[in-house]
Amino acid sequence: MNTAATTTINFTLNGRPVAADVKPHHNVVEMLQTQFALFGARESCGQGLCGCCTVLVDGRPVSGCLHLAVFLEGAEVVTVEHLAAPGKLDPVQQAFIQCGAFQCGYCTPGFVMMTKALIGQHPDPDDEQIRDYLSGNLCRCAAYPEIVNAVKMAARNSKAGSTG
Amino acid sequence: MATATVSGGQIGRSLPRLEGHDKVTGRAEYTHLMQLPGMLHAKIFRSTVAHGRIKSVDTSAARKVPGVYAVYTGDDVRTVIAEPYYGPAFHDQPILAIGKVHFVGEPVAVVLASDPHVADQAAQQIVAEYEELPAVFDEVEAAENKTLVHDELKPAGTFADLKHLKGRKGTNIALDFRLRRGDVDKAFAAAAHVFEHMFRTQKVLHLPLEPHASIADYRDDGVTIYSSAQGPSFVRTEIARLLGWPENRVRIKVPYLGGGYGGKLYIKLEALATAMSMLARRPVKIAHTMEEHFYTITKHPTTFRIKSGLDQDGRIIARKCEVWWNGGAYADIGPRVTQKSGFTAAGPYDIENVSIDSYALYTNLTPAGALRGFGIPQLVWAYESHTDMIARALNRDPLEFRKQNLLRDGRPQATGTILKDTAIEKVLDRIAERLNWKQPFDRGKGVVRRGRGFAVALKAVISPTTSVAIVNVSADGSTTLYCGTVDMGQGSDTAMAQMVGEVLNMPAESVRVVPRDTDVTPYDMGTLGSRSLFHMGHAVRLAAEEALAKIADLRRELGEPEGSNAPLADLFRKKYGMQAGNIVGTGIYKPDYIPPDANGLTTNATPFWMVAGSGVEIEVDTETGHVRITRLINVADVGKPINPKIVETQLSGASLMQLGFSMFEKMHIDGGQVTNASLADYKIPGMHDMPPVMENEAVDTYQSNGPFGAKGVGELATFGLSPAIANAIDDAVGVRLTELPLTAESVFRALRAKDNKPLGDE
Numbered sequence: 001m002n003t004a005a006t007t008t009i010n011f012t013l014n015g016r017p018v019a020a021d022v023k024p025h026h027n028v029v030e031m032l033q034t035q036f037a038l039f040g041a042r043e044s045c046g047q048g049l050c051g052c053c054t055v056l057v058d059g060r061p062v063s064g065c066l067h068l069a070v071f072l073e074g075a076e077v078v079t080v081e082h083l084a085a086p087g088k089l090d091p092v093q094q095a096f097i098q099c100g101a102f103q104c105g106y107c108t109p110g111f112v113m114m115t116k117a118l119i120g121q122h123p124d125p126d127d128e129q130i131r132d133y134l135s136g137n138l139c140r141c142a143a144y145p146e147i148v149n150a151v152k153m154a155a156r157n158s159k160a161g162s163t164g
Numbered sequence: 165m166a167t168a169t170v171s172g173g174q175i176g177r178s179l180p181r182l183e184g185h186d187k188v189t190g191r192a193e194y195t196h197l198m199q200l201p202g203m204l205h206a207k208i209f210r211s212t213v214a215h216g217r218i219k220s221v222d223t224s225a226a227r228k229v230p231g232v233y234a235v236y237t238g239d240d241v242r243t244v245i246a247e248p249y250y251g252p253a254f255h256d257q258p259i260l261a262i263g264k265v266h267f268v269g270e271p272v273a274v275v276l277a278s279d280p281h282v283a284d285q286a287a288q289q290i291v292a293e294y295e296e297l298p299a300v301f302d303e304v305e306a307a308e309n310k311t312l313v314h315d316e317l318k319p320a321g322t323f324a325d326l327k328h329l330k331g332r333k334g335t336n337i338a339l340d341f342r343l344r345r346g347d348v349d350k351a352f353a354a355a356a357h358v359f360e361h362m363f364r365t366q367k368v369l370h371l372p373l374e375p376h377a378s379i380a381d382y383r384d385d386g387v388t389i390y391s392s393a394q395g396p397s398f399v400r401t402e403i404a405r406l407l408g409w410p411e412n413r414v415r416i417k418v419p420y421l422g423g424g425y426g427g428k429l430y431i432k433l434e435a436l437a438t439a440m441s442m443l444a445r446r447p448v449k450i451a452h453t454m455e456e457h458f459y460t461i462t463k464h465p466t467t468f469r470i471k472s473g474l475d476q477d478g479r480i481i482a483r484k485c486e487v488w489w490n491g492g493a494y495a496d497i498g499p500r501v502t503q504k505s506g507f508t509a510a511g512p513y514d515i516e517n518v519s520i521d522s523y524a525l526y527t528n529l530t531p532a533g534a535l536r537g538f539g540i541p542q543l544v545w546a547y548e549s550h551t552d553m554i555a556r557a558l559n560r561d562p563l564e565f566r567k568q569n570l571l572r573d574g575r576p577q578a579t580g581t582i583l584k585d586t587a588i589e590k591v592l593d594r595i596a597e598r599l600n601w602k603q604p605f606d607r608g609k610g611v612v613r614r615g616r617g618f619a620v621a622l623k624a625v626i627s628p629t630t631s632v633a634i635v636n637v638s639a640d641g642s643t644t645l646y647c648g649t650v651d652m653g654q655g656s657d658t659a660m661a662q663m664v665g666e667v668l669n670m671p672a673e674s675v676r677v678v679p680r681d682t683d684v685t686p687y688d689m690g691t692l693g694s695r696s697l698f699h700m701g702h703a704v705r706l707a708a709e710e711a712l713a714k715i716a717d718l719r720r721e722l723g724e725p726e727g728s729n730a731p732l733a734d735l736f737r738k739k740y741g742m743q744a745g746n747i748v749g750t751g752i753y754k755p756d757y758i759p760p761d762a763n764g765l766t767t768n769a770t771p772f773w774m775v776a777g778s779g780v781e782i783e784v785d786t787e788t789g790h791v792r793i794t795r796l797i798n799v800a801d802v803g804k805p806i807n808p809k810i811v812e813t814q815l816s817g818a819s820l821m822q823l824g825f826s827m828f829e830k831m832h833i834d835g836g837q838v839t840n841a842s843l844a845d846y847k848i849p850g851m852h853d854m855p856p857v858m859e860n861e862a863v864d865t866y867q868s869n870g871p872f873g874a875k876g877v878g879e880l881a882t883f884g885l886s887p888a889i890a891n892a893i894d895d896a897v898g899v900r901l902t903e904l905p906l907t908a909e910s911v912f913r914a915l916r917a918k919d920n921k922p923l924g925d926e
Contacts, residue, residue: 025281039197040190044373044422045454045843052373080190093188097180100813103653105187106373106422112188131851138843140373140423141653142820144854146813 011072014082020069028064028072029053032079040080040109051137054110055079061117080109083116091157092116092150101150103141111137111147119155174665174672175872178809182658182673183420183651193419193679195392196377200447203379204233205280206440207287208450209273210459211265214301214528214836215313216294218263218272226275229286233276236443238262244442245406252398252430253326254338255318257494257531259435265294266313266493267528268836269459271436276444280451299528299836303490304467306336306525313493313526326499338491338524339499341506343764345578346517348473351482355473359554362469363546364903367490367831368824369462370535371848372652374422375452376460380437382445386413387438393418394428394650395690400682402431403438411682418680421652425821426534427461428652429692430497458831458841463535464501465490468509468546473517478560480569482517485509487543491524492531498524504626505539507764510578511547512588512622512775514571518578520764528836536818537882538693540623541825545904548619548887553900562891563596566620577622579760581769585875587801587865588775592620594799594863595779607896613784615896618797620777621883624770625876626693628757632686633703635664635711637747639740641732643668643711644676647704648688649696651677654878655810656696660704662806663871667708668715686750694876697806698772699753701871706751714747755869772867776800776880778819778888780855784896789912791827791893795857796885803867803875811877815860818881824849826886828905 004023011018013036020035032038032055043065044052053064056078083090092115095101102108111134118125118133125133130151139147186192209226223235238260241248248259261272273290277283300311316333319326326339352358378391387407393399396416404411421428433450440448452460466489473482487509491498506522555565570592573583595618596602608614634646645664651657661675678685688700715732722738724730736745755771781795798815805811828847832839840846860881866873886904894900899914916923 033197038190042194042197042374044375047454047842047844049843050373080188084189089185089188096188097184100180100809102181102184102187103655103813103817104372104374104421104423105183105192105653106194108187109190131854135851138373138848138850140371140425140821140848142817142849142854143813144820144849144851145816145858148851148854 007070009070009073011074012076014078022069024070026069028055028067028069031069032064038079038081042106044106049138050107051110051114052107054113056113056117061114080112083112091161092154095150095154095157099146099150099153101146102143107137107139111139115151115154118151119158123159124155125151172666172669174662175806176804177662177672177807179658179662179672179807181655182661182677194374194422195379195390195419196374196422196451198379198390200379200381203447203449204276204278204444205283206274206276206448206450207280207283208271208456209275209287209290211261211268211270211272213265213294213296214268215297215299216265217297218261218265219293219295221273222291223273225289226286229282229289231277231279231282232286233278234444235273235275236440237273240443241439245439248406248439249318250402250406250431250435251320251495252497253320253323253499254495255320256314259439267530268838269530270493274436274440276440276448300336301527301529301833301836303465303488303525303527306527307488307523309335312336313528336526338495338526339502341503341522341764343507343518343520343578345580345765348482348484348517348519351517352473355481356476357474357558358471359550359557360469360471361550361553362467362902363549365466365542365545366904367462367465367529367833368829369457369831370425370427371457372423372425372427375454375457376428376432377449377451378433378437379447379449380434380441381447382438382441386415387441388415388417389434389438390417391434392421392428393434394421394424394652394692395430396650396680396682397648397687398430398690399434403434406435416682418650421650424650424652425536426692429533429690432460454843455841458838459530461496462492462530462532462831464498464532464539464542466542468543470546470550472550472554474554478558478565478568480513480515483510483515485520487522489522489524489539490527490529490532492527492529494531495524496531496533498532500626501534501539505543507579507760507769508540508622508624509543509547511551512571512620513569514575515578520578529833534692536821537879538626540621540879541822541882541886544619544621544883545886548621548884549890549902552617552887552891552894556894563601566592571622577769579769580765580767583773585867586622586773586775587863588620588622590863591775591777591799591801594861595777595797598797598859599779611785611787613786613896614781615784615892616779616781617888617891617895618777618779619884619887619891623774623883625695625698625772625774627770628754629689629695629699630752630754631688631700631703633700633707633751634686635707635749637711637715637732639733639736639743639745642674643670644678645704646678646685647700648680648685649700650680650691652691654814655807658810659697659806660700663701663704664708666872667705667712694774694878694880697877698870698875701874702753703751705871706753707749709749710751711747711749714749718747771869772875774876774880776883778881778884780888780892782889782892782896784893784911786897786915789908789915791889791906791908791911793855793889796855797859798881799861799863800877800880801865802862802877802880803865803870804873805862806872806874808862811862812860814877815881816858818879819885820849820854822882822885823853826889826904826906828907830905
């Protein structure tokens with residue numbers, strides 16, 4: 001495995017052009033952690049079922065534990081670390097804190113990223129849409145009721161923010 | 165005990181978690197994500213047989229894989245640790261298998277490499293040969309002694325009541341706890357009605373989304389271990405014992421935990437990581453995959469035979485409980501679960517004659533420990549199903565029947581300890597009110613039938629245990645708390661900061677809570693069993709009160725007028741001539757306790773009782789057996805909530821976790837081999853499993869000996885849910901399930917059996 005060929009990929013990470021040397025078996029999570037010291041996306045189930053590794057690739061949420069790093073050539077990648085401006089959290093992050101939408105916090109970056117994608121697609125989601133959209137994210141502490149509340153609050157506040 | 169009469173305005177505040185910012189930005193630290201310079205990654209080669217003598221372990225191919233640093237087995241471990249066995253109750257678990265393997269998945273060898281992929285690939289090149297031995301998997305069969313898991317029992321010196329088991333041979337019973345109150349045989353002979361039922365629970369597991377991880381950095385003068393551990397003080401003591409070192413050469417650092425639920429207690433990977441670092445003389449990280457949790461620690465499956473005798477008036481006059489706890493291959497904390505939960509096996513009822521036998525059994529399965537409830541959910545599953553069955557058989561209302569027999573404050577629990585500060589009746593009443601229990605209920609007529617049910621439970625917090633805390637006021641008046649309670653999501657850092665703020669009259673947000681580090685944070689028995697808010701809460705309160713008293717002394721010493729509120733920074737500057745100095749308060753808390761006698765009786769079994777119950781409304785599809793929970797109610801007595809919002813989320817989260825254990829979670833095991841060891845095959849609750857209506861209530865109470873009137877909450881909403889659902893299924897369709905989980909298949913089979921059209925096995 002350590003003899004496998006290394007490829008250099010170029011892509012945009014959190015708004016900056018970057019390059020990374022990756023092997024064919026490296027997934028997105030491993031690359032982000034070992035080459036860019038970004039630990040917000042993290043592997044848990046390793047099967048794309050829990051959503052802890054969610055990152056946005058060209059605006060679409062992907063499971064970073066299944067998505068191979070080499071596929072990122074030319075892509076635009078956004079991780080949870082990019083949401084907050086200095087001193088100012090994203091409305092999704094604020095809502096998660098206000099609603100108590102996490103306990104241990106391990107799954108939280110994944111939920112935050114998926115919520116970001118959700119309200120991008122459905123600016124005013126109802127309960128059913130929220131449950132469907134977030135059904136691929138698991139929270140063993142089961143903060144689900146609070147997460148639903150946080151998504152709604154985030155949607156409201158994002159709208160208010162975007163219309164000034 | 166009197167608690168402080170101060171009013172910093174911090175108690176009862178629904179303050180968002182202090183670490184929230186780090187968690188939503190992905191910056192919170194977890195061991196699984198940590199790296200040290202020069203670190204090697206370890207991958208574990210595991211046993212493929214349930215019980216066998218190791219004939220050979222061939223590591224030669226693995227060693228040849230390019231990039232492999234070393235491969236080690238139990239023999240190598242013995243060169244650096246002569247007696248490499250650990251455990252909280254028994255020193256029975258080897259760091260790596262020695263001589264024999266005792267369950268499928270037991271660690272046999274370890275590969276170290278700088279690249280985890282290389283270590284993983286090389287571990288697959290290891291070949292072991294075993295002479296297979298007969299294995300035992302069922303807890304009741306294990307009690308009969310035919311196949312022995314261990315040749316000899318090896319209790320740890322830690323617990324006085326296990327000493328008599330030392331060296332015992334020819335048994336799988338790691339602990340036999342007994343309680344005898346009154347004369348059950350005589351009472352049964354005199355009873356007008358006798359009911360006996362048998363209940364079982366399945367093997368499930370914690371599955372925190374941060375799997376276990378430890379990093380050990382061993383040097384000749386000390387070892388530092390970073391670990392996802394719920395009990396850093398225990399880890400330090402146990403590693404020091406294994407190394408023959410004083411405790412101050414062992415340092416355990418614990419960042420946030422990505423979930424614990426009891427699965428990260430005691431020693432898990434810490435001893436193995438230490439041994440590997442000793443051998444390799446490099447920092448070594450072991451980070452489990454999700455699959456490996458299935459071979460690490462689980463919840464006890466149980467068999468519970470319960471028998472009750474009632475008089476003509478429907479009063480329960482005798483109850484006999486026999487509980488078999490399937491502890492797996494190593495005891496872990498099983499013997500403590502067996503005893504400390506065992507003594508409440510007769511439930512929250514006022515019964516004159518009680519007999520309890522509670523057995524911790526070794527079997528050839530993954531070890532079992534504590535999982536959010538310390539054994540209580542398994543017991544409540546049986547006694548609240550049983551209680552409901554009796555009420556129905558006697559045509560009594562389940563609520564009235566329970567109230568007739570309820571244990572109330574001022575009356576002795578089975579141990580003889582007088583009940584105090586338990587809002588059992590209030591909890592029961594509130595569940596019934598929320599369910600509109602006394603109103604008619606539409607059960608439906610067609611394919612989908614409706615039902616409702618509830619259950620109530622009592623738990624004693626584990627005792628005796630000790631907590632220590634330090635409050636440090638710096639020269640600018642800012643305050644730091646040092647305490648070993650591990651915040652694994654329950655919000656303890658926030659609650660502890662609120663208590664400091666309450667005493668010192670400062671906002672909780674301004675209090676810094678130091679991450680757990682045994683070089684810095686003082687002793688704590690462990691973050692377990694809903695004990696921390698009470699025990700550590702008291703220690704924190706005492707430490708803050710001592711600091712407050714020292715501040716008052718300083719004001720007097722400096723000649724400040726009575727009632728002066730000169731800023732703390734001014735006091736330090738006046739005293740030391742510049743911004744210098746500290747005021748340090750310490751607090752140690754250990755409650756009174758009297759150990760049980762040979763009959764399990766004691767007048768002081770616990771410092772506080774926990775009370776909680778659940779109620780549900782459900783729909784049953786009679787064509788498929790599918791059960792849908794339409795309304796889920798949790799009511800608990802938590803004393804006075806320190807942080808009401810966090811209390812609510814603890815109740816809600818615990819009940820949704822228990823919903824998985826009740827409805828679908830199950831480790832499937834074939835010949836000792838787990839066949840669904842992944843999240844693809846072992847389903848845990850997700851968004852769609854959340855009932856449409858959820859209600860959580862902490863009843864209005866005050867724990868008179870608690871810190872600020874509070875007591876623990878983390879486990880409470882797990883207690884009553886499983887029997888509440890089974891009782892509701894009976895209410896809806898008239899079938900009674902006695903084994904968890906309550907799957908559609910089991911409901912459908914019961915419906916068919918009821919119609920005299922039973923299904924075949926496959």
